[in-house]
Amino acid sequence: MLHVKEFNEKHPIAEAKNLKVAYGDKVIHENASFHINEAEIYGFLGGSGSGKTTLMKTLIYLKEPDRGTVTMLGKDIWSLKLKDREKIKLQTGFMFQFGALFSSMSVLDNIGVMLREYSNLSKKDVEDISMFWLLKVGLKKEAANLFPSELSGGMKKRAALARALVLSPKILFLDEPNSGLDPVSARAMDRLIVDLRDSLGLTVAMVTHDADSIFSILDRFLIVNDKKIVFEGNLEEVKDFKENPLQELFDSRKMKD
Ligand SMILES: Nc1ncnc2c1ncn2[C@@H]1O[C@H](COP(=O)(O)OP(=O)(O)OP(=O)(O)O)[C@@H](O)[C@H]1O
Ligand SMILES: [Mg+2]
Structure with a gap:
């Protein structure tokens, strides 16, 4: 049994610094920095079209940033040679929203x-x-x-x-793993994600809009709004974040408690 908690908060397994990401002239992220710690369940939050999937794609070789660095498993991934790039890719798992x-x-x-x-x-x-x-x-x-x-x-x-x-893989990326699932299946998926982390020490980074997942399984998360990462931290810390663009989403869950 791995003592996963000992790893938490200590070792970033993925780190993005000062990323600018654009599609042609359309800038999606101006200067994004964040880090994901080993064996944590990390969330990418933000409104529709805010660039969550795009951010995740910079970590899994699907979208090259225009500026900045992405360090995965200790390597500056976008500067690697093809052979070394393959090695990192193979230690990274991902599941897309419509991952048919x-x-x-x-x-x-x-x-x-x-x-x-x-x-x-x-x-x-x-x-x-x-x-x-x-x-x-x-x-x-x-x-x-x-x-x-x-x-x-x-x-x-x-x-x-x-x-x-x-x-x-050492790190697993999930794009909206609960979307399209009924509430019972969605909670079962949450439990599975936690089990994978607890039993394997797996790091999970996921995009989600699901308030129940946010409250019950995320260790830390970022919030994207208007081309910026406006918050990175945990549930305790987000309480002090006064201009939370997702306040309604957080309030909706609190009212259920
Ligand atoms: N391949 C692409 N070419 C051009 N524009 C794109 C491309 N992919 C995404 N975009 C645009 O970038 C912006 C961010 O898209 P992205 O898919 O990252 O958002 P998202 O936060 O994941 O949204 P959602 O919650 O709807 O999945 C959107 O305006 C989208 O239209
Ligand atoms: Mg998306």
Whole structure:
């Protein structure tokens, strides 16, 4: 059992400094700095279109910043050579909001995609490892041979999560893991995320609009508004943040307590 809490607040596993990020002339972030600590569950919060996904993409090699540095696992990732870049990429898992599974493949084959691509493991080993992750995300053994069209929304998300975990990444990025799920499945997904962190020491960075997730599972988070990161900290600290653009979202949850 890992004593995960000992790692918290101590070692940044990912750090962005002074990022400017634009699509052509359209500047999305002017000067973004933040850090994600090892083994914490970190949130990217902000209104729709505020640039949460864009920020996350700078950490997983999908969007190069116009300025600034991104350090992941101790490496300045955007200055790495291709070979070293691959090494970092393989230690990073990600699941997109609409992270579709391959419809022509069974769940087990979907989960094993990265192993088939990046390892020399035998077919049997690939199947065994894929099965481990299938069970780890809470799917039943019988789901292995189903096709994506035969799965519920919650099961699809779990299968996509298993696919993102199959290379045992150190850090996992999730873009709105609860979107489209009913409240019961959404809470089950939250519990799974916490379990992955607690049992594996995994760092999780996630975009979310879900007030229940914010209050129940995030250790720290940032809030983006109007091209700036206006807050970075935890729930205790956000209470003192008077100009919170998401105040309504925070109040809506408080009223439920
Ligand atoms: N590939 C792209 N090319 C041009 N503009 C883009 C591209 N991707 C995103 N944008 C724009 O950048 C801005 C930020 O988008 P982003 O997807 O990062 O926001 P978001 O905070 O994740 O929003 P949502 O909550 O709706 O998912 C939006 O105005 C969007 O239209
Ligand atoms: Mg988004």
